[in-house]
Amino acid sequence: MYPLIRSLLFRLDPETSHDLALRLFALASRLSNTGKPPQATAEPDQSPPVMGIRFPNPIGLAAGLDKQGTARDIFRRLGFGFVEIGTVTPKPQPGNPKPRMFRLKEHQALINRMGFNSVGLEQFRKNLAATSANIITGINIGKNAATPVNEAINDYLACLREVYTPADYIAINISSPNTEGLRQFQDRELLDVLLAGLNQERERLSDKTGNRKPLVIKVAPDLNRLQVNAIAALIRTHSIDGIIATNTTVSRPGIENHPLSIQTGGLSGVPLKQPSTQIIKLLHDNLQDEVPIIGVGGIHNLESALEKFEAGARLIQLYTGLIYQGPTLVKQILDVTGKIHQS
Numbered sequence: 001m002y003p004l005i006r007s008l009l010f011r012l013d014p015e016t017s018h019d020l021a022l023r024l025f026a027l028a029s030r031l032s033n034t035g036k037p038p039q040a041t042a043e044p045d046q047s048p049p050v051m052g053i054r055f056p057n058p059i060g061l062a063a064g065l066d067k068q069g070t071a072r073d074i075f076r077r078l079g080f081g082f083v084e085i086g087t088v089t090p091k092p093q094p095g096n097p098k099p100r101m102f103r104l105k106e107h108q109a110l111i112n113r114m115g116f117n118s119v120g121l122e123q124f125r126k127n128l129a130a131t132s133a134n135i136i137t138g139i140n141i142g143k144n145a146a147t148p149v150n151e152a153i154n155d156y157l158a159c160l161r162e163v164y165t166p167a168d169y170i171a172i173n174i175s176s177p178n179t180e181g182l183r184q185f186q187d188r189e190l191l192d193v194l195l196a197g198l199n200q201e202r203e204r205l206s207d208k209t210g211n212r213k214p215l216v217i218k219v220a221p222d223l224n225r226l227q228v229n230a231i232a233a234l235i236r237t238h239s240i241d242g243i244i245a246t247n248t249t250v251s252r253p254g255i256e257n258h259p260l261s262i263q264t265g266g267l268s269g270v271p272l273k274q275p276s277t278q279i280i281k282l283l284h285d286n287l288q289d290e291v292p293i294i295g296v297g298g299i300h301n302l303e304s305a306l307e308k309f310e311a312g313a314r315l316i317q318l319y320t321g322l323i324y325q326g327p328t329l330v331k332q333i334l335d336v337t338g339k340i341h342q343s
């Protein structure tokens with residue numbers, strides 16, 4: 001069924017078809033709803049917790065598909081164990097001018113320069129409240145494009161305060177390539193200040209609410225070993241609970257000759273698989289199993305999902321693979337990865 005839907009969707013421009021796909025996933029999930037979402041073989045409470053959370057299965061939806069927090073309830077029915085919504089910015093902003101998403105079908109890849117099109121915190125919270133909290137929900141936070149880097153910590157703090165209660169975990173996005181200056185937060189000095197501030201605020205919110213929520217950071221694939229080690233050290237120093245590896249890449253591995261490869265933006269999908277796995281390995285060499293890694297980048301079948309676990313990921317996320325393969329991708333990898341998750 002999905003190949004047919006996809007061939008219709010792919011006749012539209014990528015962003016329109018993307019918006020439509022969100023609605024079709026909702027429809028498909030209702031049609032195929034047997035009353036129970038697909039489950040890993042074990043009951044949720046038999047699997048070991050990750051970041052203190054018992055995930056029903058290790059497959060999550062990556063940030064950026066449900067940016068405005070309007071659709072999370074459909075993803076449980078598609079089989080996902082968790083969703084990450086956002087990136088949300090404090091104030092509403094339109095993102096970059098269109099076109100800003102490009103499909104490289106031959107490579108099962110996308111290039112996007114969305115630039116955090118966001119309804120802003122206030123509307124985001126309303127959207128979230130209108131959906132059912134039937135799935136573990138990470139909320140991914142960022143800064144407004146107009147906020148200078150030296151004031152950006154205030155944007156992250158504002159987001160953290162607003163999403164703290166509805167989130168099961170909070171993802172600090174310091175790796176999207178389409179917001180000027182954002183990736184500078186991966187540098188040691190800036191990251192140190194940012195994580196110290198966010199951890200302090202988290203402790204305050206934790207005391208106030210009696211509920212300590214995990215903080216995770218999301219990093220780029222465009223990092224070398226020294227940078228990865230510096231980030232890993234700061235994760236330990238500031239009690240960060242997890243790391244998502246990786247966001248999209250600004251490099252163009254294996255697609256250099258594609259006419260769309262010159263488009264500015266982050267590349268996702270199959271060409272990102274190796275660079276992302278490499279970062280997971282480097283992180284795991286350093287952090288071992290002390291800090292859980294959420295692996296994302298180019299997962300498009302069972303084998304590529306297993307590759308992420310073998311590299312050291314405890315959980316995985318999908319985005320571009322879901323666009324190309326459809327919801328059956330989740331079901332395809334659920335049986336096997338569900339068993340890994342329990343061990």
Ligand SMILES: Cc1cc2nc3c(=O)[nH]c(=O)nc-3n(C[C@H](O)[C@H](O)[C@H](O)COP(=O)(O)O)c2cc1C
Pocket residue numbers: 062063064065067086087101110112114116140173176218246247248268269270272296297298299317318319320321
């Ligand atoms: C169109 C698009 C929009 C995205 N928006 C976000 C975002 O807002 N925040 C974020 O952290 N990652 C965002 N991502 C990155 C994905 O969450 C993911 O890290 C990346 O696409 C690699 O996974 P994949 O190869 O499975 O797509 C976006 C990706 C795409 C393709």
